[in-house]
Amino acid sequence: MRLPALNIWLAMILVASLQSAALAYIVFDRAQLLANGREIVLDTRPVDPRSLFRGDYVILNYGQISLLPQDLAKGMEKTQRTVYVTLQNDAEGWRPTAVSDKFPDAIRSGEVVLKGMRQHRSRRIRYGIESYFVPEGDGKRLEKLIRKGELKVVVAVGLDGRAGIKGLVVEGKPVYDEPIF
């Protein structure tokens, strides 16, 4: 089996364009989510301060949202991987109130649903918002702020439950990385 002789320049342009289109799609998809998603502000909590700083990114942990309480986790199927976690906002911030394997039918106004991936049959859930890349050398400063409880994360949540990091709130002031594009 031989492929028809394709002009090498045509092949080159095709390959480079398709690969660039894939990259542009990822960027566009993400920009869409950040621009149109509902904005919520989550507290980050250090669980194990030693593992917070790794290379040039900070690992973010969201307390109960990241490690679901026992009573909520009981409802999950043993082998279930994708989970939808409903969060409710109260005086203490966003808190998980329900877990389901499909996107819930009805959501109340004070609620938001996050799509997450469960870590090997445990209560630990990842939402894709667990790391924040920082300029070299800035990681230590952010790590200290997390430890003092002065760092919050601005998250955009899409209608399908996907979440993306929009920016950080440092000492009560929002700090955005840069414009979405």
Next chain:
Amino acid sequence: MNSYYRRRLETDLKRWVDAGFVGPDGARAILSDVTRERSGDTNRIVAILSILGAILVGAGAISFVAANWQEFPRLMRLGLLIASIFSAYGAAAALFQRGLGMFAHGAVLVGSSLFGASVMLVAQMYHIHGNPPDAVFVWAAGALLAGTLMRSNPTIVMSLLLVGLWGGWETQQVHGVFWPFLPAWIAVTGVLLAKGCRYGVKLAAVLLAIWIIWLGGYYRHEITVVVGAAFALAGLLLSHLWSRHENYGRLLTSTGFALAMVGLFALHLLKDWHGVSNLPILAAYGVSTLALAIVAAGWGIRTNDRTLTWLAYAGFTVEVGGLYLKTIGTLMNTSLFFLSVGAGVILLAAAAYWINRHLRMRKGAAQ
């Protein structure tokens, strides 16, 4: 061609010229032909160096961009990545056109590495911490596309390795069998077969074997033995019925044999065989595994299949070592076991010698 072969050929040719099999002119022609082929070695070294160089340049470019990342606004970073991809493939096309194929393959490899790095950098740019194997999958798909359209086998092989990385990573995360690996493997291996990339197909066979061994680990090791036996049988049939594809038949046979052996090892060497009543079972496993290795070695020698022969020797050695460790300190007498198996092997050799002689005598009588 290695110099060992050339040296051996020189001594043999001297003997053959003396015996009158080859004329002195023929001997000279054969030697000069071998020497000319040796200049192909230099080409291969150039190719290997250009590919290694390409990998290093790709790594350097990526780390430079990653280190100076914050200096550029987001859209410009994307533009930079896309420009680098275009220039790598453009360089590849220009090099192909000038007939510098070896450097062109390196450039395609750089382009595909840059694509993979770009996927990671875009994830970093938007702080995406999703499922990392997904990014590896996208990278593998991009490399397959580039390797196929630009007709560059090294990049298709890179795609194969990425599929392996993706499958392994996902397997670790699911803690179970990751079936999507199979269609992806088939897609990349199909392209490698169509392009006639021999080393890539060999690598694909190794990758599939690892996956099947894993499968046995999650279900039952019998699966590995059965699949291995089926592969070996299919390989034997392929090389005999379709001699044009004898090379792939041999590869299938060797892979199947290796799989069957690993499955058998897992079945009886990983277990604890406590109690006297279990020992006959262990002995039966041992005898059949050793017999399989001996048959495979014999077949390998008969058909000049060096890979199979060496795999058989290795399997035999592992089995003997494993049995030794298993039977130490048990009620079964280790030395007695080896003595009887050894005697059996010698008897087998004697029988083979006798049959051979018998056949030769009959052939001689017929002539």
